[in-house]
């Protein structure tokens with residue numbers, strides 16, 4: 001079974017002791033690509049994921065300012081993001097969006113930085129990866145106004161809404177990326193969304209080191225655990241795990257094209273490049 005982890009934080013200090021072993025375990029489990037999310041601790045360092053992509057064939061990267069760090073963004077940040085989006089292994093801008101649960105940055109600042117980054121992504125013609133928490137209405141409003149007219153796609157990362165919110169995301173042309181939460185017994189709404197989502201809009205992710213799937217819940221999450229999420233999606237949809245693996249890989253490649261593959265010597269996992 002070949003899988004792609006569409007969203008993980010491999011730069012996290014939780015992996016400092018054994019990062020290479022974590023990556024090796026993922027490859028061993030069939031995770032042929034991992035998208036390292038470049039949010040890190042926020043600006044000025046925007047390259048936490050790029051550094052990993054530069055040194056590992058199996059890792060692709062994003063760049064972007066997480067809503068938590070919105071107050072740290074400056075004009076220089078947007079200029080640098082635009083520059084980094086031309087890197088051959090940087091496939092999307094993210095994670096960006098709104099987090100009204102933690103409110104680490106003022107909401108007005110979060111909205112302004114979100115909109116500004118959509119502009120940067122539009123100029124680069126790159127998809128966006130959305131983080132939204134307790135902020136669905138404002139997220140949809142801003143996406144409908146500033147993103148839908150671009151005709152470009154996006155990903156709802158760690159989708160954690162209801163079927164109604166799934167439908168609104170789909171209407172915007174978004175892909176739904178399901179993470180470990182979909183395996184939690186009480187996540188009935190998310191499971192309902194996972195059942196109704198069209199097969200050609202499904203992606204899976206770990207969001208490692210956060211939100212490990214059952215039966216690893218509560219432990220540090222890592223990309224190899226994505227197999228559990230694939231199994232759960234397969235159960236919910238009444239198909240084989242291999243079918244979920246195949247369709248999510250196909251969707252990923254349709255969304256990102258050959259970006260990230262073209263620079264590699266072979267389409268099978270090659271582990272470290274240097």
Ligand SMILES: [Zn+2]
Pocket residue numbers: 095131132157158
């Ligand atoms: Zn997130």
Ligand SMILES: [Zn+2]
Pocket residue numbers: 007009037095207
């Ligand atoms: Zn994340």
